[in-house]
Amino acid sequence: MLKKERHDFIMRQINLHNRVLTSDLVQLLNVSEDTIRRDLQELVDENLLYKVHGGALSKSYHSSFDDSTVYARDSKIAIGKKAVQLIKDGMVVLTGGGTTILEFVKLLPQGLSATFFTISPLVAVELAKYNNIEVILIGGLFSKNSQVTYGGQVITQLSEIKADLCLMGTSAIHPEEGLTDTYWEINQLKKAMLACAKRTGVLCISEKLDIALRLRVCPIESISYLITELDVEHESLSRYREKELNIL
Amino acid sequence: MLKKERHDFIMRQINLHNRVLTSDLVQLLNVSEDTIRRDLQELVDENLLYKVHGGALSKSYHSSFDDSTVYARDSKIAIGKKAVQLIKDGMVVLTGGGTTILEFVKLLPQGLSATFFTISPLVAVELAKYNNIEVILIGGLFSKNSQVTYGGQVITQLSEIKADLCLMGTSAIHPEEGLTDTYWEINQLKKAMLACAKRTGVLCISEKLDIALRLRVCPIESISYLITELDVEHESLSRYREKELNIL
DNA sequence: CGCGTTTTTGCGTGTTTTTGCAATAAAATA
DNA sequence: TATTTTATTGCAAAAACACGCAAAAACGCG
Structure with a gap:
């Protein structure tokens, strides 16, 4: 699997679930943790997601977090x-x-x-x-x-x-x-x-x-x-x- | 096999599978890696595909990972x-x-x-x-x-x-x-x-x-x-x- | 046909990218 | 605090790549 494909896969997961675990990606993509971490870092560099301990979060998630617009x-x-x-x-x-x-x-x-x-x-x-x-x-x-x-x-x-x-x-x-x-x-x-x-x-x-x-x-x-x-x-x-x- | 034929073959593969590996093409077409790389570069120059490390991707394959950041x-x-x-x-x-x-x-x-x-x-x-x-x-x-x-x-x-x-x-x-x-x-x-x-x-x-x-x-x-x-x-x-x- | 030119292709060499591993550090969890 | 999980860093091997070169083939033209 090409790196670009992995990146796309990760972004799809992120946009779908707003978050993703490093360990899950390791299993799903069948590569080492290091590779996933590097991928995530590169996506951070491209400003496409937030990296946190244990995985990564969608950027739109953070903006929709203060989604207090939903009443009650x-x-x-x-x-x-x-x-x-x-x-x-x-x-x-x-x-x-x-x-x-x-x-x-x-x-x-x-x-x-x-x-x-x-x-x-x-x-x-x-x-x-x-x-x-x-x-x-x-x-x-x-x-x-x-x-x-x-x-x-x-x-x-x-x-x-x-x-x-x-x-x-x-x-x-x-x-x-x-x-x-x-x-x-x-x-x-x-x-x-x-x-x-x-x-x-x-x-x-x-x-x-x-x-x-x-x-x-x-x-x-x-x-x-x-x-x-x-x-x-x-x-x-x-x-x-x-x-x-x-x-x- | 003529160059044009090779190019057509590559494009067919790309449109079929959305992606192609340099190494696969080397085997399938029975030419050297350099030739494949040159082919891919020429197809990039014609704006027909994306080149990535390890192969190439279809241009239409722009996975829908654009939620907040709409592509283009x-x-x-x-x-x-x-x-x-x-x-x-x-x-x-x-x-x-x-x-x-x-x-x-x-x-x-x-x-x-x-x-x-x-x-x-x-x-x-x-x-x-x-x-x-x-x-x-x-x-x-x-x-x-x-x-x-x-x-x-x-x-x-x-x-x-x-x-x-x-x-x-x-x-x-x-x-x-x-x-x-x-x-x-x-x-x-x-x-x-x-x-x-x-x-x-x-x-x-x-x-x-x-x-x-x-x-x-x-x-x-x-x-x-x-x-x-x-x-x-x-x-x-x-x-x-x-x-x-x-x-x- | 002959001869110079261009195109195509493969090879060698050195460089870059990618990937996993090991050791260490940091963070989370209990 | 102790223990487990996750991150970071440097390193090394393999794979992929770029560049120049040269041989072979195709081409153009008088």
Whole structure:
């Protein structure tokens, strides 16, 4: 293998996973540690990555580290970790869009082998970083606000899918009113998504609890899992515990 | 064996495997290392490949390790500016993916009112920033390498579209061989894209000129506009000027 | 044809690049 | 602190490379 090819390989790994371990590269590329170290040093000289003890980091990673632009990022990561537990090898999963789902995707285990349908381009791009995940992007009109595809075509395609699990973010959830939304199109979309999955998980930061908006998506009983960043025993969730749904 | 034959052989190997080792060529062609090295140097002078220690690499093999640092960004912006001139209010445009297209999208005028179909999630997200552009994302299997949707479903959907203009990036273009590609799926995809647009523009940085890969997408005559970062009168384009296509 | 010129090719020689190893230093971990 | 893991440095061997040279072949032209 040529040096340039090795460099390209390393850069691909870095851009894919934002980080790379020297020891992993040694195995993957089947060369000595010294060679990898020299490679990394040369890439540093070309200003393409950061070198740290044990491996290297992507440059864009550092800039996206102060990515505090994502509102309540810590909470969303906590939710993501819980949601990951629902995913098993071989599953067919349907996801919506939103920053919470995005954080969830970033937390999936590397080796996971599964099929993901999604209406969110950004989620698709993130999912594509996993080698063993098949990604199907559902196409249609693209919403400027919610950054997902919507409209009749999307709903038609959804009707042809049978997923094991549907994961979606939420605008509002209420113990009596269930899942609600403000926009007609998004409302229709969520109904269609619910309809094609055996079970549904709702990812919901605590501040969206106990809110009801104009349009009803589904009653609370239609939801299988409610996933928040709060402890399962937290009192804010007491009124949801009475209902027939699993709280994570 | 004549020198020209050797050169052709080397280029075939390169386009087939994206790389070639000096030592392999020595064996295959049964000549001395020096001859191979001279050959490679001459091919470099003709701008047909990259020479590296140990062999040579294809020019089209510019692995997508550009996340933050888009390769040849200036050139791509120059191309984008030219491509923008083709877009008029009310048009229906179909675009592929790739960094060149992405730069083009960023350069569109704010007020533009048009309809864009695209197979690239990233392009869709970028297009969504324009208020008066309707964005339709064509869904299907999502390719981890090229970051676009592909496969039967995409092609079916494309067949239902009638676009005024199709804009695509390119892996390789050659005055005689036309547009070519390495992967079957992408090849099929590009054919389908061409078929549904009245006119086609190819965005092509100059280093992709005069390269022919394994699979033919279309002859050069099927292209309406060739858009490079070079001046229209540049000599590298002379062999394309003889053909029936507009050069921007 | 003859003769000078150019092109092509391989060889020898010295240089540079690449790579792994060993010894030592530094950092992380327990 | 002790131990393990990771880095650094210098060194040496192998591989790849560049350059000049010369023989052979191809070419041009009177």
